[in-house]
Amino acid sequence: MPMLPMIEENAATAEVRAVYEDIKAVRRSDWINNFWKVLAQHPPTLRRIWDSVKAVMQPGALDPLTKEMLYVAVSVTNNCEYCIHSHIAAARARGMTDTQLAELMAVVGLANETNRLANGYRIPVDPQFQPPA
Amino acid sequence: MPMLPMIEENAATAEVRAVYEDIKAVRRSDWINNFWKVLAQHPPTLRRIWDSVKAVMQPGALDPLTKEMLYVAVSVTNNCEYCIHSHIAAARARGMTDTQLAELMAVVGLANETNRLANGYRIPVDPQFQPPA
Amino acid sequence: MPMLPMIEENAATAEVRAVYEDIKAVRRSDWINNFWKVLAQHPPTLRRIWDSVKAVMQPGALDPLTKEMLYVAVSVTNNCEYCIHSHIAAARARGMTDTQLAELMAVVGLANETNRLANGYRIPVDPQFQPPA
């Protein structure tokens, strides 16, 4: 049971309903997932987070599938069960294959390993890696 | 100063030198970065980690730039200063633009935010997100 | 099933029972939650952790509700399911409203986001933020 109850579509205020409708329109979907139903308890957060997701995840210099895979990489590193499920589903809906998922997981695993080797040994950054001024 | 001293190329044993040469050949590079020079204190780890990096980061179902960006996403989430520098440099060498970097950072930031909202509210996974059997 | 079995009150040694009684007295409660029942397998840890909780969470320069909310913020960031439940319950018992919980979650989410932007971009600390000497 979530820490605040979920607000179903038929019980939503006009303010919440407007966000729900925008989510469905942008996603060409006919249902609202649980994440938004809990955030709906605090409408300013529902609106703000949805506006951020809509802006950040839209096509840009990176394509939507790449963005979903980056989202998965973070969610796996942080162990967010909900986000792992929802963003792997979203990536699959955008064409991610099982082999691409396996390669993504391999990169995430390896990065978590070498992150600790670099941090643990306190390895100094090579001057060649400095960003351009 | 790193926790174990770095082994320069001209001080390397044959075993270490063989890995250094493979790194340079695969990367078409003429220098060895500090990460490997510290791992070289334990040759089995140097060999094993390099073989893993070589296998995982090669072109596959995901292209090398996507893999580098996934690596950056994990390294930023974990706050590995060395890895942030080295993998952003690698991604730039493979063509990542400043705008792509900014979009990558925006996704990483947002994913870290919604990961906590989903975990904090203990939001139940929608049945629609279950993976195919 | 926990990694070590729980010790119920009626099965506790005198040493464990003394801590249980202190927990109930300080909290004006008539039951012991599972956390302590597992720690009870190692009485020095049970005693030490309880003494720390009692000392740290007592009213001081910060009031108990603020302390509980700080505890929730950490537990959400670390994804400790048990601690999220127990400390949100404790904060509610001390008067935290649903709106306060929603604002707390919003701060925790945003802080996790900007933490990664600041770490990822390696932003130098402004001299104005240096602590007073």
Place this chain on the structure above:
Amino acid sequence: MPMLPMIEENAATAEVRAVYEDIKAVRRSDWINNFWKVLAQHPPTLRRIWDSVKAVMQPGALDPLTKEMLYVAVSVTNNCEYCIHSHIAAARARGMTDTQLAELMAVVGLANETNRLANGYRIPVDPQFQPPA
């Protein structure tokens, strides 16, 4: 050196300058800290993150000092050097004393400890902690 160069006020476009002016007005401050100067490389992110900070950190059901302390708790848990400095400075500007800071740190430390005890022992959540339906 940050991963993208900082944009100073006198080099800002009108779009960036508008955000900078809003930051200074809301904060009654006459300077812009480095965090925003780096985000300014991607104006949509600059605008979006500032709008989020402004909305989330304003007085609400929680007062601004409590919000700043929650921000510090998350930043310490995640080890964000920049955010630790900037949000401790902000909390001090809102009246946080050294003793309050020390109590905050004690809570954060203890929560990080008991989070691992609860997660490590896989302690089942007591039914009494379930949120109200």
Place this chain on the structure above:
Amino acid sequence: MPMLPMIEENAATAEVRAVYEDIKAVRRSDWINNFWKVLAQHPPTLRRIWDSVKAVMQPGALDPLTKEMLYVAVSVTNNCEYCIHSHIAAARARGMTDTQLAELMAVVGLANETNRLANGYRIPVDPQFQPPA
């Protein structure tokens, strides 16, 4: 349900079966745990991770029980439910007692606490702790 389906022994290809047989031989065990059955969906990862586990966890300058306890310490810190179960079971199989488990947990908890105190207060490293050159 895992994100990719598990491959049972009787459904494994020769390539996967060879790894399964090696796992059973090295561990003197007659079954394969779920971790490997999922990795088997991507045979190069199955082989690579198993080779790493075999190499890293073999007796060396550290004995296998110490290595398993270090594995538990990391898994508890990261909250990996699967790894906590599997590596505590492995440590017990190598002789870890309940008291040793309790002491391990106490160290892990305390280290997570003092890590945040040291990071939060930004305590400068004493020159006496510098590694030998």
Place this chain on the structure above:
Amino acid sequence: MPMLPMIEENAATAEVRAVYEDIKAVRRSDWINNFWKVLAQHPPTLRRIWDSVKAVMQPGALDPLTKEMLYVAVSVTNNCEYCIHSHIAAARARGMTDTQLAELMAVVGLANETNRLANGYRIPVDPQFQPPA
């Protein structure tokens, strides 16, 4: 510069001095490291954390070197620069060799990798790993 100033031995109150003397006596050392000098700003925390460190790190069912190595494993996973330095120094003082350090780092790296594979793939815990009742 730390977030609260350090209190040197010659400026310590009697209460702080008593802890400092106990630290030096237990460790058979003639100096106080920075960690304690900052905690000394809040004497109840100084006393409580020192008492915890003294109790948890003393010889028990696990020997002091094993405990120090567990401390290092956690500190590397969390990226606590101060703690990595101080606890590697302590482990070396108790006999840890460079090869043992390298094996420790290899275990920590690998555990961080497989933690993400297990969490990311949502691998179900095998019934064989359930703890004894």
